[in-house]
Amino acid sequence: MRRFGLTAAALILAATLSGCGGSRDPLAHSCVATDQKFIAEATVRVMAFNDLADDFRSGEVGPEEIADEAFGAAEQVGQAEPRDPSLRQAQKYLDAMFNEYGEAVILHAKGEDAGERMYRAYGLANFARDVLAEAQPALQPQGCDVAALL
Numbered sequence: 718m719r720r721f722g723l724t725a726a727a728l729i730l731a732a733t734l735s736g737c738g739g740s741r742d743p744l745a746h747s748c749v750a751t752d753q754k755f756i757a758e759a760t761v762r763v764m765a766f767n768d769l770a771d772d773f774r775s776g777e778v779g780p781e782e783i784a785d786e787a788f789g790a791a792e793q794v795g796q797a798e799p800r801d802p803s804l805r806q807a808q809k810y811l812d813a814m815f816n817e818y819g820e821a822v823i824l825h826a827k828g829e830d831a832g833e834r835m836y837r838a839y840g841l842a843n844f845a846r847d848v849l850a851e852a853q854p855a856l857q858p859q860g861c862d863v864a865a866l867l
Contacts, residue, residue, distance in 0.1 A: 746852060747801045748859035755797035755804050759811055760865045762790040766815070773822070780826035787819030801861070803852035810845035814838050 769786050772778040795812040799805050821834035849863045856863055 746803065746855040746859065748856055748861035749800050751797065752799045752801045752804050752856075752861050755794075755799035755808060756861055756863055756866070758797050759794050759808070762794055762815075763811070763866060766790050770818075780822045784819040784822045784826075787815045787822065791815035791819070801852070801856065803848050803856070804861075804863075807845045807848045807852075807863075807866070810841045810848065814841035814845065817841060 766786055769778055769783055773780070773783040791812045791814075794808060794815065797808060799808060815838075817834050817838035821831040821838060824831040824834060846867055849866050853863050853867070
């Protein structure tokens with residue numbers, strides 16, 4: 718009986734060390750369906766928001782509409798559940814960026830100083846871009862192309 722216990726323990730230890738036991742490196746890149754879904758959702762939201770922001774700057778869209786779009790984009794991007802650690806980090810930055818931009822537009826519409834919020838929004842966008850640019854070489858061969866977000 719004791720011999721069986723030692724053999725079983727050795728097999729469990731070997732499986733765990735080889736990755737068969739379900740433990741994965743939490744910092745390893747992945748490209749599972751939830752990662753791909755996040756990339757698709759973030760790409761759609763960023764592109765739509767950029768188009769609407771251009772319309773806002775040209776006066777075709779009012780501050781309420783752009784703020785609503787920003788908050789909606791933050792909510793949608795925040796609902797995704799990417800497994801890849803870089804995508805999770807980018808998700809946090811994008812969520813915060815959209816919220817900061819929405820708050821900045823509201824402040825600007827009230828005639829208040831929106832500079833600090835806008836500065837934060839652009840900084841967060843740059844952080845997200847940096848994380849994604851660094852991860853792209855590892856993600857792309859796995860099937861996750863983040864180029865549209867760069």
